[in-house]
Amino acid sequence: MTLHLITPTIDSTALSREYGLDIHLKLENTQPCGSFKLRGIGHACQTLHRQGARRFLSSSGGNAGYAVAYAGRKLGLPVTVVVPETTSERAKTLIRSEDAEVIVHGATWQECNAHAQSLRDATTAFIHPFDDLLLWEGHASMIDELATQGPRPDVVVCSVGGGGLLAGVAQGLQRNGWQDVGILAVETAGAASLAAALKQGAPVALPAIGSIATSLGARQVCQRAFEVASGPTLRSHVLSDASAVDGCATLLQAHRLLTEPACGASIAALAEVRRYFPQARRAVAIVCGGVGITVEQMQQWQATLPR
Numbered sequence: 001m002t003l004h005l006i007t008p009t010i011d012s013t014a015l016s017r018e019y020g021l022d023i024h025l026k027l028e029n030t031q032p033c034g035s036f037k038l039r040g041i042g043h044a045c046q047t048l049h050r051q052g053a054r055r056f057l058s059s060s061g062g063n064a065g066y067a068v069a070y071a072g073r074k075l076g077l078p079v080t081v082v083v084p085e086t087t088s089e090r091a092k093t094l095i096r097s098e099d100a101e102v103i104v105h106g107a108t109w110q111e112c113n114a115h116a117q118s119l120r121d122a123t124t125a126f127i128h129p130f131d132d133l134l135l136w137e138g139h140a141s142m143i144d145e146l147a148t149q150g151p152r153p154d155v156v157v158c159s160v161g162g163g164g165l166l167a168g169v170a171q172g173l174q175r176n177g178w179q180d181v182g183i184l185a186v187e188t189a190g191a192a193s194l195a196a197a198l199k200q201g202a203p204v205a206l207p208a209i210g211s212i213a214t215s216l217g218a219r220q221v222c223q224r225a226f227e228v229a230s231g232p233t234l235r236s237h238v239l240s241d242a243s244a245v246d247g248c249a250t251l252l253q254a255h256r257l258l259t260e261p262a263c264g265a266s267i268a269a270l271a272e273v274r275r276y277f278p279q280a281r282r283a284v285a286i287v288c289g290g291v292g293i294t295v296e297q298m299q300q301w302q303a304t305l306p307r
């Protein structure tokens with residue numbers, strides 16, 4: 001039994017018409033915790049539980065911390081999520097609703113994470129939000145499903161934060177014999193840690209994060225994501241926060257699905273698929289989801305973000 005669900009892949013007539021390409025959407029927003037994170041985190045938690053873990057620890061106030069809280073409750077293990085002071089009340093309430101203990105510590109994620117590390121002990125497993133083999137292996141299951149749900153796509157479009165999703169997508173393509181499928185890796189300008197790594201020739205830390213797409217706000221991508229991105233099939237695309245929110249609005253209008261700008265970025269980037277992959281006919285966008293959004297918030301961003 002896995003903790004995540006098999007998600008639908010839908011044909012998007014609306015987006016296909018809009019972007020002149022056969023577009024399919026892998027609906028990871030329909031996972032119990034609202035994002036793909038449960039695939040990798042569920043797999044990691046189950047595996048570590050079998051190996052003797054008796055408590056889980058996370059330092060994410062976002063979708064990763066929420067997924068760890070859910071996984072812990074399902075497995076009957078206590079969970080502690082250390083979050084920075086910037087974490088919203090909504091996020092803390094969601095994490096607590098899965099019976100996890102929430103500890104608020106530090107002004108930045110770095111301070112918060114340092115405190116989380118100090119709470120580790122022999123039977124406590126720390127669950128990293130993106131840099132872990134077990135996570136990538138779990139995320140790869142979305143491509144296994146895709147391979148049973150339809151023909152081979154020419155391109156997979158996915159968003160990149162710390163690069164766990166990208167590493168999982170690449171692993172999934174590989175293990176399904178789809179290693180030549182193109183990958184369009186999408187970031188917002190204020191959180192473009194993959195684009196920075198590609199430019200520098202190695203993962204580098206951004207001085208700061210300046211994007212509303214907080215789920216993409218890892219200052220540095222993991223080494224594995226950089227390696228994947230250095231391969232011949234990947235193109236990196238960076239767009240504005242306003243475009244990412246437009247992507248959210250497009251998805252809401254076309255399919256009545258509300259997702260974070262971290263996900264809207266991949267929808268907006270569908271407009272660029274043909275530019276990067278001129279031969280592409282069929283694209284799959286990973287609708288990565290995210291619970292850090294309300295309709296009011298989306299409308300406020302639409303009204304206030306610079307264009």
Ligand SMILES: *Cc1c(COP(=O)(O)O)cnc(C)c1O
Pocket residue numbers: 035036037063064129130159160161162163164165166215216218260262263288289290291
């Ligand atoms: C975590 C997350 C991402 C980015 O995933 P990484 O593995 O950090 O690259 C994108 N979108 C959503 C909704 C997320 O929760």
